[in-house]
Amino acid sequence: MIDEKQRTDIVRLFLKGESQTKIAKDIGVSYRTVRRVVKNFRDGKIPMPHGAVPVQERRRDVPPPPPPPKQIEPAPVEDLDPVRFRRVKLAEIGQDIGTARNLGRVQALAGLHRLHIEIHDQAVACVEARGDDVSGMTTAEQERIIFSELANLPPSMRHRLLDHLEALDSGKVVSLPKGTPKRSKG
Numbered sequence: 001m002i003d004e005k006q007r008t009d010i011v012r013l014f015l016k017g018e019s020q021t022k023i024a025k026d027i028g029v030s031y032r033t034v035r036r037v038v039k040n041f042r043d044g045k046i047p048m049p050h051g052a053v054p055v056q057e058r059r060r061d062v063p064p065p066p067p068p069p070k071q072i073e074p075a076p077v078e079d080l081d082p083v084r085f086r087r088v089k090l091a092e093i094g095q096d097i098g099t100a101r102n103l104g105r106v107q108a109l110a111g112l113h114r115l116h117i118e119i120h121d122q123a124v125a126c127v128e129a130r131g132d133d134v135s136g137m138t139t140a141e142q143e144r145i146i147f148s149e150l151a152n153l154p155p156s157m158r159h160r161l162l163d164h165l166e167a168l169d170s171g172k173v174v175s176l177p178k179g180t181p182k183r184s185k186g
Contacts, residue, residue: 002029002037008049010037015049083130086123087145090116094152116152 002010006027013023020038024031040046093116100108150158 002033007037007046010034011041011046012049014038014041082126083123086119086126089119090123091148093119094148097152113154 006029009027010023010029010033013026014020014034014037018026020034021031024034027034037046093112097109097112097116100106100112150161153161
């Protein structure tokens, strides 16, 4: 049997958001005792302890909400490089794709892939409009971009691409010059 002080302590710790297992360990009573006291409190059989404030309950099976976003100072328009901006966005979306895969959020993948392709196309258009290419980048930078893009591809597409690269190395594939029309099947 527990006394009134232990009962009040159990309710106070419960209201602070402690788990029932931790409360039992801290108070030195069984888990079943804590569960019974909490149930009686929820049913209104035990009054709210004086000065106790309940914390907002959250479901334990749902992760806590993310922290509020940091306020970012907007950069002056003349400092924004559209190509660099899109490359950063591509990297961020690539991370989002990886996270969605790891969390099993299959529904989000299609939208993220579409967004990735759209931003990639915008970056290519910006590069072409400026007349830029990768000539200003070091080999290490080019490799890093290629490897990060490869890592973000769906496995089936990555394997097809790697098979194609192997065929290029072995000389089994003939590269067509730009602008050569493809033969239609039929």
